[in-house]
Amino acid sequence: MNSPYQILGVTERASDTEIKQAYLQLVKDNPPDRDQQRFRQIQQAYETIKDDDSRLRYALFHWPGIEFDELLGHAFKQEGVTKPMPADDFLKLLSTISIDKTLAKNFIKPS
Structure with missing residues (x-):
């Protein structure tokens, strides 16, 4: 199973801006009408690590x-x-x- 960081193609030290840019580029390259499952995976990854609070929650509770x-x-x-x-x-x-x-x-x- 890929981590949200791997799905978005960013490092664990990426800033909010870098994560958002990677997300937007992936959404542009993978629109929901082309591959809805991949699109959902990208959205879910972004929601999981989109800001400091989300990344902390992921770090603390995801094993x-x-x-x-x-x-x-x-x-x-x-x-x-x-x-x-x-x-x-x-x-x-x-x-x-x-x-x-x-x-x-x-x-x-x-x-």
Whole structure:
């Protein structure tokens, strides 16, 4: 599965302007009447990373191959989860998330 960055052809450090320009060029090259599925994929990618808040949300909550609800189920030992994840393993998994400093500045406000 391609990330929104790969779909739009931009780096993870791209600015809002660069992302929007890439999106507009792709929409121009892939109009909905030509390939509606590709057009939707481009739109979805843009909505996912169009601004700092969206990119932070994507960085925090998107883990390829992991269903977030299943992860929460393991963490909180909800019913229906057959093998709860040990707390140490859950914390190790969470610690693998890397957040770009420019994105983190919007998330962590100085006191």
